Amino acid sequence: MTRNYNFSAGPSALPEDVLKQAQHELLDWHGLGLSIMEMSHRSKEFVAVAAEAEQDLRDLMKIPDNYKVLFMQGGASSQFSMIPMNLLRGKTTADYINTGDWSKKAIKEASRYCDVNVVATTEADNFTSVPAQSELKLNPDAAYVHYTPNETIRGVEFDYIPDTGDVPLVADMSSNILSRPIDVSRFAMIYAGAQKNIGPAGLTVVIVRDDLLGDILPTTPALYDYKVNADADSMLNTPPTFGWYLAGLVFKWLKAQGGVEGIAELNRRKAEKLYAVIDSNPFYSNPVAINARSWMNVPFILANADLDKLFLQEAQDKGLLNLPGHRSVGGMRASIYNAVPEEGVDALIAFMQDFSQRHG
Amino acid sequence: MTRNYNFSAGPSALPEDVLKQAQHELLDWHGLGLSIMEMSHRSKEFVAVAAEAEQDLRDLMKIPDNYKVLFMQGGASSQFSMIPMNLLRGKTTADYINTGDWSKKAIKEASRYCDVNVVATTEADNFTSVPAQSELKLNPDAAYVHYTPNETIRGVEFDYIPDTGDVPLVADMSSNILSRPIDVSRFAMIYAGAQKNIGPAGLTVVIVRDDLLGDILPTTPALYDYKVNADADSMLNTPPTFGWYLAGLVFKWLKAQGGVEGIAELNRRKAEKLYAVIDSNPFYSNPVAINARSWMNVPFILANADLDKLFLQEAQDKGLLNLPGHRSVGGMRASIYNAVPEEGVDALIAFMQDFSQRHG
Secondary structure: OOOOEEOOOOOOOOOHHHHHHHHHOOOOHHHOOOOHHHOOOOOHHHHHHHHHHHHHHHHHHOOOOOEEEEEEOOHHHHHHHHHHHHHOOOOOEEEEEEOOHHHHHHHHHHOOOOEEEEEEEOHHHOOOOOOOHHHOOOOOOOOOEEEOOEEOOOOEEOOOOOOOOOOOEEEEOOOOOOOOOOOHHHOOEEEEEOOOOOOOOOOEEEEEEHHHOOOOOOOOOHHHOHHHHHHOOOOOOOOOHHHHHHHHHHHHHHHHOOHHHHHHHHHHHHHHHHHHHHHHOOOEEOOOOHHHEOOOEEEEEEOOHHHHHHHHHHHHHOOEEOOEOOOOOOOEEEEOOOOOOHHHHHHHHHHHHHHHHHHO | OOOOEEOOOOOOOOOHHHHHHHHHOOOOHHHOOOOHHHOOOOOHHHHHHHHHHHHHHHHHHOOOOOEEEEEEOOHHHHHHHHHHHHHOOOOOEEEEEEOOHHHHHHHHHHOOOOEEEEEEEOHHHOOOOOOOHHHOOOOOOOOOEEEOOEEOOOOEEOOOOOOOOOOOEEEEOOOOOOOOOOOHHHOOEEEEEOOOOOOOOOOEEEEEEHHHOOOOOOOOOHHHOHHHHHHOOOOOOOOOHHHHHHHHHHHHHHHHOOHHHHHHHHHHHHHHHHHHHHHHOOOEEOOOOHHHEOOOEEEEEEOOHHHHHHHHHHHHHOOEEOOEOOOOOOOEEEEOOOOOOHHHHHHHHHHHHHHHHHHO
C-alpha cells in the first residue's frame, strides 16, 4: 500500500488513522459480526455512535446548549435553499457578502426566495480580498446576513467575524470548520459540507440557534425543515450512517491532536511556511491580500505558465497529488486541510524549491 | 473476524465480497495512493467510476435510453417532496395508492403541494393485501399515480404493475429494486433509497423518463430539480462519492450473480422456503394475503408472544441478527434482500424449527 500526499480541495484527505480504523472494522464492527454500514440507524449501537459524534463536535467547537447540531444530507449547496426557507421568518430580504464563487452560488439560490442585498463585494479586485467591517452596508431589517468565511477556489479567508448587531449571522464554513477556534455564539448558524475537515462527502453539519427554528416558508420540503430534523435527532429518515460514523472518528482524531486549538497551531505553521516560499521565491506568486489569505486553500501561479503541466506531472510523480487550481482560475492550489500532515507540506515546499531551481 | 447473518430492514446486509473489496482498497484505491473517499468527484478516475456504475445499473435493469438515471442524496423521503415539485407539471392533483406506512408518508408530504386522491387503500384489512387493478379509482386528469411496490414494514408486495394508461406511474422501489426483473418502460419514474439492495445509506437512485423534466414548481430548491441534476450528471455539487462507488461494486456483484434474473431465482427460493415454514408450522404465522407476500421482507409472529424475547435472544446468540419486527407492528421480521445469502435463510429456518420444537 502506498499513501501519497493529497492536496485535493474536496473531497479531500482524511486522517490516515481514521481510514485505518474504518478499514479494520469495516466487515465486523466491534465484534457484532456486521459492518457499521449494515446496521439500522435506530439500533442502540448506531444511536450511541451518532450521539457521541455530536457530543465530540460540541466539545471541539464549544457549541452552546441553545444550538442544535444537525447531521443532514445534500451538501452545503442544499443549505443555499434551506437557509432562506428556514431563516426568512416572515421577512423578505437578506444580506449577503460576496467574496467569490461560493458566495455567488449562495446568492443565486437565495434570490429565488427573497430579495438579496449584496452588502459588500470584492468582485472588483477579482475576489482577492475580504471587505472590512466598515465596508459592510448592512440592513437592520434583513432576516439574516450570510457570508463565506473561507472561499475554497481563490483561497480567501476572513480574518474577522462580521459584527451584524441583532441580525442573525450565517456562515458557510465548509472549507474551514474545525480549522481554528471560533466563538460559535457570534453566529446564528454555521454549516459545512463534510468533505473537507469532517468526513466523506454526503454529510452536512448544521449548527443553528434553537430560537430560529420552526417558522418556515410554506413550500419547504419536510427534509429541508431544520425544526423537523432537530425534533427527529436528524433521523427523520435514514441518515448517511457511514459518513456520520466516519465524522465521529475524525472528531476523536481531532481531540487527540489537541482539539481545534492544537490543530490550529499546526494549520498556522503549515500555511505560513507555504506562503513564505510563495512570497520569497519569485518563481511563485499568490494574488490574495495578506490579511485575507486562507489557511486551508493556497492557490499559486508559476512565473512561467508554460511550465504548469510539467510542474503538475513532476509533483504527481513525487506523490504530491491534486495540485491543479480550480478550472475557473487555473494555476495551482494546495488545499492543506486538517488531515494533510505537515510532512506533506514540507514535501511540497521541497519540490517547489527544487523545481524553481531547475526551471527558474 | 466474525460475520453474522443480518436480517435488518435497512440499512441492511451488503454483499461480503463487496465489503471485502472496499476494505482492501480503502486506503489505496487502484494504486493511486489515496482512498476513493479522498478523490475529487470531478477527477477522471471518479467520473469513470460513476459512469460505470450508471451503465451497470442500466444494463441490469435494461433501462431505456430515454430515461435519466440520477444519483442523489436525501433518501426516498426526500423524493416524497421532489415528486410533486417536479411531476405536477401544471396539474393540481395526483393519485396515490395507500398500501401501508411508506405510502402514507408519501401521501402526507405530497398533500402539501397538491390535492392527493387516494385511489385505493388497504387500511381496512390492516395493510395485509394489495388492491386489484379493478379496484383502482384512477383519475385520467391526475398528474401521476404513485405507489409503493413493496411495503417494508408489513411485508406487502404488489404482484402486478398497475396499468395507469397515459398517466405517469411513479414507484417507490426502495425495498425491492433489483430483486427481480421489471419492465422499466411501464414506469414514468422509479426511485429507491440505496440502503436495501443498492449500497449504503445516503444515496438515492432516481430513474425518470426524460420528457417529464423541466417543469417544476417555482419554489423547488435547485438540488430538488431533476432536470438541473440530470444536466449536471448528478454532480451539481459534490455527490456522496463513497456510496456511489459502493453501489457500483454492488452492481458488479449482482452481474456476477446472473444479474437481476439470477438473483430473482435465488430470492424466490429464499422467500418460498421461509413462507413454507411459517405456513406449515402452527407456531408461526404471517397475516399477509398469499398473492401480496413480499420476497424481501417477511414478517411473522409467534403463537405465543410471551416467547418473543427469548426467540430474539436465542436467534442473536446463533448469529441471526436484527429479527425484531418494526416497532409499529411488533413480532418478527426477516428482511432477506439480495445480499442475504441462502445459507442465512436456511440457518434461520433451522433455528425456527428447533425453537418451535422446544417451545411449541
